[in-house]
Amino acid sequence: MTSEPAQDRRVRRTRAALMRAAITLVTERGTAAVAISDIAAAADISRQAMYQQFGDRDTLLLAAAVDLAQRELLPRAAETSAAVTGRDRALAVARHFAGHRVFYRALLTGSCAFGLNRALGELLLPINRQAVERLAGERLDAHTVEDLAAFVTGGAATLVNTWLVDGDDPLDPEEFTDRLMRTMSIVTAAMREPDSIARAGEHDR
Secondary structure, three states: OOOOOHHHHHHHHHHHHHHHHHHHHHHHHOOOOOOHHHHHHHHOOOHHHHHHHHOOHHHHHHHHHHHHHHHHHHHHHOOOOOOOOHHHHHHHHHHHHHHOHHHHHHHHOOOOHHHHHHHHHHHHHHHHHHHHHHHHHHHOOHHHHHHHHHHHHHHHHHHHHHHHHHOOOOOOHHHHHHHHHHHHHHHHHHHHOHHHHHHHHHHOO
16 A cells, blocks of 8 residues: 655645634634634745645635535535435534534625525535435436426525524524425425426426
């Protein structure tokens, strides 16, 4: 087995340190408008190294958010164990966002908002695509499966964003999960109903 080159390890450590510092400072200050010099200093990394790795602050913040989601959110959202229910997964996701509310809210109310929504959507779309395929994949063409997965992903993102930005403190993941599950139950019931899918198909002809 070939060991990782020392330069690659240094780059990985540098990027990880900068992303951790970005999350910490944004969370402490409640704003994404954190000076690059402050992030570099907190990470004990030179500004030059920061620019070499990320180019600008928004790129760093988005990378930090994606890294956080990949490490903490995706494993919970993608859990397929028979012992884990859909509500369990939804609650785990709600708890993740509630636990990092200040960080995500700062990005959602700043210049990173569009990029964050797009990046998180790309992470979660494959999971929702699989869910749509399990529910109604045999009765739907590939394009419709993709459209439904995008619809579910975008709709859920809108609910989460509103909850994170405007929800009362402290956020209640249990209550939000109940809301999300009620909404999703209507969508999934329609996907399970062959007649509703057939009627939808008739509109396309």
